[in-house]
Amino acid sequence: MASSTYEITFKGEAGARLRAAFEGLDISPQHGVTVLKGEIPDQAALHGIINRLDSLGLELVDVRIVVDD
Numbered sequence: 001m002a003s004s005t006y007e008i009t010f011k012g013e014a015g016a017r018l019r020a021a022f023e024g025l026d027i028s029p030q031h032g033v034t035v036l037k038g039e040i041p042d043q044a045a046l047h048g049i050i051n052r053l054d055s056l057g058l059e060l061v062d063v064r065i066v067v068d069d
Contacts, residue, residue: 003041005066008049009033011059021052033061 013029014022025038040046046063053060 003039005038005068006036006040006046006063007066008036008053008063009061010036010053011061018056018058021056022049025049037066 008025011033013032014027014034018034019027022036025036028035028037036049040049050060050063
């Protein structure tokens with residue numbers, strides 16, 4: 001299965017410590033939330049990112065696949 005590009009949004013704005021935790025993903029703080037965006041190879045990797053958010057005490061807002069037009 002090919003990787004998919006995801007946007008994962010969580011509450012709060014990522015500082016340097018959080019940026020290090022999500023290396024390899026584009027990180028965009030936006031008005032009280034942060035959007036992680038990048039290619040994720042499979043469901044296991046996606047669940048790993050979601051689990052990392054949870055272990056850091058961050059509130060998940062949205063997860064979506066980015067579809068190219």
